[in-house]
Every structure is written in structure tokens, then in C-alpha cells.
Amino acid sequence: MKNNDNLQSSAQTRRITADQRAIETAETLHRGGLGRRWGVAVSGLALAAGMLSGCAASSSSDSSNASDSASSSAAAQQCETAGEVQICDPWVKAVDAEGDAHPMTAAFASLHSTTPQSLHLVSAESDASGMTQLHETVADGGSTTMREKEGGFMVPTDGALDLQPGGNHIMLMSLQKSLQPGDSVSITLHFEDGTSAQFAAPVRQYTGAKESYTDDPNMKMDDDGPTATNGDGMSEHHHG
Numbered sequence: 001m002k003n004n005d006n007l008q009s010s011a012q013t014r015r016i017t018a019d020q021r022a023i024e025t026a027e028t029l030h031r032g033g034l035g036r037r038w039g040v041a042v043s044g045l046a047l048a049a050g051m052l053s054g055c056a057a058s059s060s061s062d063s064s065n066a067s068d069s070a071s072s073s074a075a076a077q078q079c080e081t082a083g084e085v086q087i088c089d090p091w092v093k094a095v096d097a098e099g100d101a102h103p104m105t106a107a108f109a110s111l112h113s114t115t116p117q118s119l120h121l122v123s124a125e126s127d128a129s130g131m132t133q134l135h136e137t138v139a140d141g142g143s144t145t146m147r148e149k150e151g152g153f154m155v156p157t158d159g160a161l162d163l164q165p166g167g168n169h170i171m172l173m174s175l176q177k178s179l180q181p182g183d184s185v186s187i188t189l190h191f192e193d194g195t196s197a198q199f200a201a202p203v204r205q206y207t208g209a210k211e212s213y214t215d216d217p218n219m220k221m222d223d224d225g226p227t228a229t230n231g232d233g234m235s236e237h238h239h240g
Contacts, residue, residue, distance in 0.1 A: 077110070083197035085119060085155055085189065086112040090201035092128075092185045093165075097178040105179060106135070107170040107187055107201050113157040120192035121161070122152040128185045130174030137167050146171070152192075165208060179203045 079088040090109035097103035107126070113119045125132045136149040144166070153168060155161045163169045170187065179185065183203040190196050 080199060081114060082199050083195050084113065084115050084191075085197045086114055087197065087199045088112070088160070090187070090199055091204045092172065092179060092201045094181050094183075094203050094205045095175065095179050097175050102173065103175040103178070104129075104171065104173040105175065106165070107172060107185065108163045108165065109170075109199075109201065111155045111161040111163070111189075112159070113155045115157060118157055119155040119195075120152060121155050121189055122192050123190045124170050124187060125190070126170075126172055126185055126187045128176055128179065129172035130176070132187075133171045133173065135169050135171045137169075155191075165206065181205045 077088040078090075079086055081087070088110040090107065092107045093105045095103055095105040111121070121134065123132075124134060134149045134152050135146045137144050137146045139145075146169070148171075149168065153161050161168070172185070181203055184200045185203060186198065186200055188196055188198045
């Protein structure tokens, strides 16, 4: 009987030991699986963080580039606001008045209304000229003629009035003196609603359009200085 009891006890001990080992192995495998799963989760989080960081850096770079581009554009245009109009890149063509009885030149700029409505520009004046007119350029028998713009110009709120060589411009006539690069000319714009806008335009050397603002054969003289007529009583001058 004792031998049988000993055999049964030994068998039970072996089963318990085997069961414990099986449990320990299962726990080890379980812990290993969790570890791997945690490893995968951590790796995924790290990858996501890296992607977010990359996107943030890219967004920051794009914003910086856009800001730099806008700043460069604004700096290149040299815009300022006077009264109800924004004036961009104003300048006056240099001219030598020596030996010219009635020297003249032109002023240019890009004008934009800062109000909800367009502004009606009716006249201009300058401390550099005895006479200042608003001029347009029109075709005239294969050439172009620049003449006073009847009724003036409209300065839009959703665009710009571009005063430029070969096109619309402000004519400075009967100049008080030569205008050299580096000089500055004060110009005042007058609008139909009674408002005005004053700005300073730097003088530049320019020969691009081969314009010549001088007396022409149609020029006639009166007490107010030089004028040229086209038969309708409107002043005009020609491209050189």
C-alpha cells in the first residue's frame, strides 16, 4: 500500500510541476506578445510624431516663403497711402532744362482707391512745374500723340490706374529747373469729391520708351506757357 501511495504522490508532483511550467511558459509568451505589441505601438507613435513634425516644419517653411515673397513685392512697389488713394512706385523722368525755353517731363505711378468707390481724378499740380496736366496717349496716323485727358481719370477700387511711359501720365510743363536723378518732386492729386492726395516722386533716368517731352511744330505760346493744340482746343504733344 505504501508503495502505491508513494507512486501516486510522485505522479501528482510531476503533474503539478508540469502544469506550473506550462503556466510559466504561457505567461512568458503572453508577456512577450504584449511587449511586442507595445513596441509596435511606440514605434507607430514615434512615426506619427515624426510625420507631424515634418508637416509643421514644411508649413512653417511655406509660411515663411509666402511672407518673404509678400514683403519683397511690397518693397519692390514702394507703396504709400495719401488721403483716400494708395500710390505705388511713383517717379518722374529726369530732364535737362538748360537751353530749353519751356522744358517738360512726365510723372508716373500706380494709383488705387482705398474707398468702396472709385475716385475721379480731375487734376494735378506740382511745385516743380508751372503747369501740370493729366495726359493720355492715343494713336495718330501710325504714331502716338499724348494729349490732355478730357474729364480726367477714374482710380478704381478693385484694380489700379497705371500711369506709365507710353500710356497715361501726369505732364509737368514749364519746369522751374532741371530734374536730375536723386531729386524729388512733390505732386498733389485733386479729386472730384474735393479730396486731395500729396506724395513725393523720386526722379529717375529713363530712356526706355524713347519719349521726348519738348516743344513740337504744333506748339503755340501764350502767357501761361507752352501748349499744343489738335484743332479741338485740347493740348497735346508727341512721342519723340
